[in-house]
Amino acid sequence: MKSIECENLRRTFVKSKGRLSFKKSSEIIALDDVNFSVNHGELFGLLGPNGAGKTTTTRVLCTLLLPTSGTARVLGHDVVNEARQVQRVVNMVAGGERMLYFRLTARENLQYFAELYNVPKNEVKSRLDDLIGLVGLSERQDEPVERFSKGMKQRLQIARGLINDPEVLLLDEPTLGLDVHIARDVRRFIQDELVKKRKKTVLLTTHYLYEAEEICDRVAFLQKGNIIAVDTPQNLKKMSKHGISVELLVSFMQKDIISSLESLKGVRSVSTPEGHEVTGGTPAVRIVLIVEEESVMPHIMSTLADTHTRVLTMNVREPSLEDIFIEMTSG
Template sequence: MERAVEVKNLKKYFISRKKKLFKTIDKKEFRAVDDISFDIYKGEVFGFLGPNGAGKTTTIKMITGLLRPTSGYVKVMEKDVDKNQMEALKNLGTVLAGDRSVYWKLTGRENLEYFASLYGCNSKEAKERTSKVLKKLELEEKADILVEKFSTGMKQKVALGKALISEAPVLLLDEPTLGLDPQSALNLREIILNLKNEGKTVLLTTHYMEEADFLCDRIAIIDGGKIIALDTPENLKKSINKVKLIKIEVNNINDGVISDIEKIDKIETVLSEYDSEKRAYELTIHHSNGEEIIQPILDILSYNKSSIKNIKVVEPSLEDVFISLTGKSLRE
């Protein structure tokens, strides 16, 4: 298969220095990205996931040329991002998380025509590309309204339009549905699938595991600066078939109870989340033998007066794969 993006032996180390009286008395090396390699093939949606502090953002910054690697390289459409940045980045359209990358005092149309001109389009080409992108994103009716009056979902569509206006073959979408309402998020996911069907290559980061499962052909999980898993969503879920899951809803819980449950033999991880709608805490317990562990769990909950509202055995999801591999939820 042809590669659209090649990441090879990529490293990024930071040096922290402790000074006293203008002299360095201690120097430590922090390995944010520690020798990772992966390929993204043309025409696929590739998910890149990791908990906070895992090295994901640092990697994204090196792929987009915002940060130089300590060693290793990134190539986009065979062009080295560090050595031949301008040529490489012509092939990459980006939407970065939390980046207010469009002008709110301009209309959607004016924004896209402006960015088209930055990519070297003349006036006629800029108008043609803008019309095409507005149609693709279903923004034609709102095109001449100031962006500041747009909903969050529409603003995100304009940001995506900025990435599309370059007609780059590779798109980097960094948490594109973050903060969107369910309907806006669904619309944006459908647009991403349409882009894939048009032959675009998409590198996607997200904090929504169901989104990654729905959109991605393959997923890489980074933790501690290293790639700890890389496969299709289906194969990742199969990889923890030996790990079983119990979900228990209780009216109250505390760290001491969770700690006691974690000490039970054959339990791997315990995650607790509060569901405000159900007004209950949900314990997600990864284990390797439900028959032996269920009674000790019930005993601990009963001793601590945690009333059980519901208990069920479930099939592993992609979120469960992530928890099994990293010991934490993707949103942590």
């Protein structure tokens, strides 16, 4: 059994224009036969631009929205027919400053949500103490939330999302609006504390593809309500048409070295962009290789060493998830 399963999930909205008899309606497809699953204890990224359907997906999974058709299950429970069971095992944290009461203190906010989620009264104090300490707000817990920075509010949001001790946590744009340093701290917290230590299953939605590349086990690309790819970040990057670029500055390169490099398995192309004529003993030449994966690098270095070619500098650039997403959605 998977933690999350979506099968042919579809959600549409009706948009109306005009008034009375002149009113016209049109259908907006937010999710179009979406299929993916999330394993237990996995940090799964749902990636795409604004309007791709990420928030709609999380709202369906936490029972805030009904699907138009298809099925969605959380820990085997159907979000339509077993909504109560789903609500006991899932929670959602949204980015920004929603879902908090600014005039209440941090502790009062958590106390309020503990009552909403029917946390047993004999467990409330210890759970609040644990969560406040977990997100580093012990010294500020009795201050009104309106005095908090954006980063502190987001940490409190995460504590609120853990108040019912959910097995599955849906994080919808959790670093939205945070500065670079605070966003990095939030990502580390999600990966280290929630997934590795507390063994939570986390579905992370974001349009910041670099952060998913940094922390997610697997990701899905969502574009205009459609899933266009699902895999690990590393495997997705291998799909690039452009491959990994390896730029070398070498000296004393022998004339036949280009053909030797081109013959290596996994090397797509070899070029000398600056137009140097390759002759024996050339003082310095820039070579650019396009390779399928970094595992070919030892063979490249061995080939250069066998011909006594000296490597002065080396720069390796692999495609990012953003590069792959643009490749898959362009044209």
